[in-house]
Amino acid sequence: MKPLCFRTFVWLFTYQKFMKDALLSSVSVHFESLIPQNQESILLLVALYRKIQNNEIDDAFTQKDFEEAVQEVGDALDRGKQIQVENISKKLSQFFYTTIKRGNEYKYQLTVFATDLVRILMQEIQPDFKNIELIHTFKRTLQLLDDDLSSIAKFDYWYINHYLPSKRVILSHTENLQRMVDDRTIALRQLMRFNEENTKDLITNFIRIFEELGRQSEGLTQTLTFKQNITDAIKGAEINFLDKKESWDQYIRIRTEIELFFENVDNRMLSINDRVQLSVSRLKTLYDTLQYKQLYKLKLEKLMLHMLKYTTRDSDGVYRFPTMIKAKHVPYHRSRLPQIPLLDFKNVEPADVPDFTIDEAYLKLKEDQNYRLLARQESISKWIENINSDLLAGKAVDFNDWFKNIYQKEKTLEIPIDVCFGLIQLYSKSSTVEFEIDKNAPYHPQEDLALWKLKIQPSNS
């Protein structure tokens, strides 16, 4: 190969530099038109793209369709001011739509750049494969048949038409998978903090996270096997490319590229797998804790039911535990300090005390009452003494006669009755005197009173 002369080299260097600068310069010049500068523009492109995808509007849509989409974006942003249709249309006109004439009417059509941009955005925000395992992406995009390895032309075709497009999808999928696992790990960490408001939500989240991680974990294992099979197949087919040096070089270039890519994917998957395993271990801890708690709670409930069932109340209303359960003690001391009322002695209002007056009539009445009581007591004592002297003299006492005698003289029944009680009290426990009561023909000093005949006589008479 002829070496480049210095002049040619300088020219090439300058040209390359110029090309680079030209690119930067071009991007810089068109920057404001190339990248939508506000939310409204991006949202409008997304809204139009979605309407086309949903067949709500045609690929070539009308001015009315455009204005309605602008209105929708305005409503979604809810900023209280209208989006200027003319302004936004101008901003997007250079790179994001083309105007085409259909009959007498001008219509809009999104550019490839606009649809690609929106698709990338949507893929990032709402990835299609959120609920799809990585193995699915591999199988659909990276399928390698034996025939693909039969010649360098077919292998090259597979590389360009299957491998290269699928590489982008696979990388995108692993990125999203990593993000999803990260999200789930964070969610799980929050779950472990026990700060959820609702137990039901906790259990639902717990099950969902477990299912997702379980599926992804299984998908990763299958992916590793699938990937290994492809590598093995490519390595095993090297004999097919030994015929020409160009074929061999091409084969080795593709193989190296694939191996490097798989190595990159391996690293990503191992990192994802580590996180999945960590989450699975956390989930298991949480599950065990919940299970243990459930069992413990059941025992608590059983004990409470047992206590409720067998605790009784005695007649004083005091509760008694069943015999198997013993009362427990806790330190407890309540000191009660009597509170002395606060008195302001400088500001005391004396209570109104009424003058004391003596009720002479009441005093006389009470005095007479006491004298009467005393006189009666004296009479009782005198009569008991008289009867007692008879008994001491060895005479039998017929209390019936005495009763009549006392009643006649004292003019009241109370005194002979009290005398009778006095005698009974005096002699009831005495062995020297005997009582003889004759219940026949009772004496009736008054109509409402009947007295049995009582004889008292010394025991030896």
Add this chain to the structure above:
Amino acid sequence: METENSAFEFLTRDAAVKFFAETDFVLKQGRHIQQYGQDAKLFDYVYDNYEDLAKYYEALFAVHLRKENNERDEYFYLDFPEDGHGRFIKDRYKELEPRHVIFGILLLNVYKERSFEKKEMKWEQLEQLFEESESRELWQKLLYGEVKRNYTPNEKDEVKRRAENILNFFDRLGWIEWIDSENFHFEIMPSIDRIAKLYAQEIANVDLIEEYVQEQNL
């Protein structure tokens, strides 16, 4: 055994001057100190001086200063040795009555049930438990003395008053905290778990107890 003064050097520290007296009073009154409300400062003090305080109560009062936790919430309290009450004689301890224990276990159950929710309760919720739970007849028998279809307002007031007395006792122990006692609104505290510590043996062996009682009744 002679106690060396140096063993209680912690009592000469500034923190002891500020917090020891109050801590000592409340612990001896049976309170469970936890990181909550007015007790938070006492909790910090006990937490920082736990070993010294534990030795102090062991040596001078022959009781144990315990540190326990419910989930991750720690609490401190004085506990008796297995064979007595230490120096807490006569009126310095209290026997938990069956109604205290049953109520305590009920509240502990509610606490455990609401692992991830607020532990607040109102009278209406308690009443609902007594009237609508599967064991309502047992509750009614215990609370009202008989099972009836309906109870008079006076009977209900009386039961509410009794429940209030129990909760006042729990409030003094630190097992609950009144949020609004006028409206019978309270929060169950982590230290309600103490009831489970007191009855740990019974909880663990509840099936055996039940079996034994059934055999006796045969």
